[in-house]
Amino acid sequence: MAKKRSSLKHNRPGRDGKKPAINKLKRNTSGSTNRQKVNTGNHSLNPDRPRTGANQRSRATINRLLMYKNFKAIRDKKGKILKAAPFQERLTSGTVARVEPNRKWFGNTRVIGQEQLQKFQENLGKVMHDPFQVVMKQTKMPITLLSEKAKQQRVHVLDTESFGYTFGKKSLRKKPTLKVDSLEAMHQDVESREGEYTKEKDRDLVIDGADIVERTDRYENQNPLFRAGQSNRVWGELYKVIDSSDVIVEVIDARDPMGTRCRHVEEFLRKEKPHKHLVLVMNKVDLVPTWVTKKWLKLLSKELPTVVFHASIQNSFGKGALINLLRQFAKLHPERQQVSVGFIGYPNVGKSSIVNTLRQKKVCKTAPIAGETKVWQYVTLMKRIYLIDCPGVVYPQGDSETQTILKGVVRVENVKDPENHVQGVLDRVKPEHLQKTYEIPAFEDVDDFLTKIAVKSGRLLKGGEPNLDAVSKCVLNDFQRGRLPYYVAPPGSEKDGPDDEAPIQELEEDIKEEDAPDEEKVNSDDEEANSDDEGSMTDLESNISGLTDLDQMSDHEFPEIEGAYDAGLEEDDDKEDVKAMAGFGRACQPSGMKPSCKIVSGTFVRCLDRVSNVTGLKLSFSQSLDYGPVRFKVYLCIDVT
Incomplete structure (x- = not known):
C-alpha cells in the first residue's frame, strides 16, 4: 500500500531553499482537532482525572482551591494590573466605563439645615421615649452621630497642666493637689455633695418593699443557696432568648412589681437592643386588691406597655389583651416570616404558666417552686407567632436572705434555718389575716406564732415539743404560693386607705x-x-x-x-x-x-x-x-x- 502523501503546503521549501522541520511530538491542531482537550493527568487539581474512588475532589472544590492560590493580581513594575485576581473585576484594565446620568449627582437631596435637624431631634426623642409609639421606618441620615454617648465631658489635662509644668525643670508637683484650699471651700463642697445624694444610688442601702433600709449582711459570707438564678448557665439561657426574640415580655409579680423587675436587663435592652420591643406583664393579679392593680398599672404604663394577667388554663384573665398585643407586633413587621416572643423574669413569677395559658394546654412544665424550668423552650402559638420560655434569672441587687426567700427565688425545702425568716412574713402580712388563715388566736411574737400553729396542726416532736422547722417551712411555702394575702402598696397611696378592698x-x-x-x-x-x-x-x-x-x-x-x-x-x-x-x-x-x-x-x-x-x-x-x-x-x- 502506498504511503499517504503529506500536505504540499507543509513540505514546500521556503525562501532559503530549506524544507521546514517537522516536529512529530507536537500534536496537529488543524482541522476538526482544534477543540478543547481533556487532560488525562492524575494530579489532585485536575478535574478531568479518572475516578478511582468516592473521596476525590470535585470540580467546585478544585476551583475554590485555585482561587485561594491565585487570589492576588499580577502587576508589572509600575503597579499596573496585567491579570486581575479572580472575582476582582469584569472589565480589563484601561476599559472606558460609563456613568449613568442622574440628577441626584448634582442636586442637594441629602442636605439638611440646623433648624430642621433640631426639630427632627426633638420629635424623634419624644417618640423614642414614648412606650406606645414605634418608629416604622428609619431615616437614611446618620442620626446616631447626633446622640452624644459620653456622659462626662473630656478632661483637657494638657491645657491645665502641661508636660513642662509636670515633668520639666519647672515642675511644681512636690505637694499634693487638693480640691479645696480652705475650710470654707471644703464646707461648701460637702454641702453641694449632700444636695446631690440620693438613697436609691447608695450601695450601702437596700430597698425593702417601699422602704430603704441599711444593709446588715454586707460583710457576711453569703450562702451559695441564695445565689440561685445567677449562674453563668442561666444567664447564657437568658441571652439566647433575648437574641432569638423580637418581642421581650418581662413577667413581674403583682404582689411586689418593683421588687421582681429586672432593671439590669431593661437597661441592657434600651442600650444594646433598641430595636426589640419590651412589654411588662403583671401576673398573679388575683392575689391583690383591684385598686392596687389599677394604680400599679397606671404607674407602670408610663414607662412600658403593661398588661395585667391571671394565668389559668380554665379561667384566665388578660389573655385576649396579650394575644391582641402580640398580633399588633406581628403586623408591625410584615416582612418577617415569624415573630418570636421571649418571656423573661424572676423565678416563680409564672412565665411557664402564661405560656400554657396562651397555648391553652400544658406545653411547659410548671410547679409552684423556683427553678422548675431548666432550659429555654420554643412553643408555637400561631402560624407567625412563636413563644420562648426562659429560666428565671436573678440580678444581684443586694437583697437579704429573707427577701430572697419571700420573693420565691429559693426553694423553701433547701433552707436550713427557716424559723429565722418567719419574722419577714409577720412584718408583711397583717396579724388578722394570719389568724384567719391558720385559725389561731392572737399571738405575741414569732415563737408564739409558730408554737400555736404547731399545736393546731399537730406538728409535735417527742415530749410534745413543737416542730418549729416544719411549721416554718409551711408558713414560708404559704407565703410564696399566695395563700397569705400580701401586697406592696403603690407609691403615693395609703396602705390602709378608705378604698382598701380585700383580695x-x-x-x-x-x-x-x-x-x-x-x-x-x-x-x-x-x-x-x-x-x-x-x-x-x-x-x-x-x-x-x-x-x-x-x-x-x-x-x-x-x-x-x-x-x-x-x-x-x-x-x-x-x-x-x-x-x-x-x-x-x-x-x-x-x-x-x-x-x-x-x-x-x-x-x-x-x-x-x-x-x-x-x-x-x-x-x-x-x-x-x-x-x-x-x-x-x-x-x-x-x-x-
Whole structure:
C-alpha cells in the first residue's frame, strides 16, 4: 500500500531553499482537532482525572482551591494590573466605563439645615421615649452621630497642666493637689455633695418593699443557696432568648412589681437592643386588691406597655389583651416570616404558666417552686407567632436572705434555718389575716406564732415539743404560693386607705357567708363552671380585658344591644346572645343597664339587686353568685357608680 502523501503546503521549501522541520511530538491542531482537550493527568487539581474512588475532589472544590492560590493580581513594575485576581473585576484594565446620568449627582437631596435637624431631634426623642409609639421606618441620615454617648465631658489635662509644668525643670508637683484650699471651700463642697445624694444610688442601702433600709449582711459570707438564678448557665439561657426574640415580655409579680423587675436587663435592652420591643406583664393579679392593680398599672404604663394577667388554663384573665398585643407586633413587621416572643423574669413569677395559658394546654412544665424550668423552650402559638420560655434569672441587687426567700427565688425545702425568716412574713402580712388563715388566736411574737400553729396542726416532736422547722417551712411555702394575702402598696397611696378592698378570695368568702345559696344551685353552678372551658370561648370573651383607662371613657361610648338577657335561658341561648354583643375591647354595656353602670373586670360589688334587669351574663366566669332576683357567674363583674 502506498504511503499517504503529506500536505504540499507543509513540505514546500521556503525562501532559503530549506524544507521546514517537522516536529512529530507536537500534536496537529488543524482541522476538526482544534477543540478543547481533556487532560488525562492524575494530579489532585485536575478535574478531568479518572475516578478511582468516592473521596476525590470535585470540580467546585478544585476551583475554590485555585482561587485561594491565585487570589492576588499580577502587576508589572509600575503597579499596573496585567491579570486581575479572580472575582476582582469584569472589565480589563484601561476599559472606558460609563456613568449613568442622574440628577441626584448634582442636586442637594441629602442636605439638611440646623433648624430642621433640631426639630427632627426633638420629635424623634419624644417618640423614642414614648412606650406606645414605634418608629416604622428609619431615616437614611446618620442620626446616631447626633446622640452624644459620653456622659462626662473630656478632661483637657494638657491645657491645665502641661508636660513642662509636670515633668520639666519647672515642675511644681512636690505637694499634693487638693480640691479645696480652705475650710470654707471644703464646707461648701460637702454641702453641694449632700444636695446631690440620693438613697436609691447608695450601695450601702437596700430597698425593702417601699422602704430603704441599711444593709446588715454586707460583710457576711453569703450562702451559695441564695445565689440561685445567677449562674453563668442561666444567664447564657437568658441571652439566647433575648437574641432569638423580637418581642421581650418581662413577667413581674403583682404582689411586689418593683421588687421582681429586672432593671439590669431593661437597661441592657434600651442600650444594646433598641430595636426589640419590651412589654411588662403583671401576673398573679388575683392575689391583690383591684385598686392596687389599677394604680400599679397606671404607674407602670408610663414607662412600658403593661398588661395585667391571671394565668389559668380554665379561667384566665388578660389573655385576649396579650394575644391582641402580640398580633399588633406581628403586623408591625410584615416582612418577617415569624415573630418570636421571649418571656423573661424572676423565678416563680409564672412565665411557664402564661405560656400554657396562651397555648391553652400544658406545653411547659410548671410547679409552684423556683427553678422548675431548666432550659429555654420554643412553643408555637400561631402560624407567625412563636413563644420562648426562659429560666428565671436573678440580678444581684443586694437583697437579704429573707427577701430572697419571700420573693420565691429559693426553694423553701433547701433552707436550713427557716424559723429565722418567719419574722419577714409577720412584718408583711397583717396579724388578722394570719389568724384567719391558720385559725389561731392572737399571738405575741414569732415563737408564739409558730408554737400555736404547731399545736393546731399537730406538728409535735417527742415530749410534745413543737416542730418549729416544719411549721416554718409551711408558713414560708404559704407565703410564696399566695395563700397569705400580701401586697406592696403603690407609691403615693395609703396602705390602709378608705378604698382598701380585700383580695378576691376573701371577698368571695364574705359573700358566701352573707348569702349562702342552696346546695342544689351550688352543685349546678360548679358543673357549669367545669363545662365552660376556654375552648368554647367566643371572640368577645377572649378580647375583654379591663383595668385600663376606664375612668376616661364616657358612658355613651359603650355599644347598645337590642333585647335583654334572661337568667332562665338555656346554655346554647346564652352563647348566641353573647355572640350578638358587639363590645369588643376593654368594656361593654348590654341593654337594660342604666347609663351609670359599667362592666369592669376584677371589681366585686355587693349591690347587685340594683341591676336586676341585666341577667344571664356568661363570659367564662369562675364564681357563681345568687343575690336577690339576679343570678350571676362572677368573673367579669358589675361596677355600679
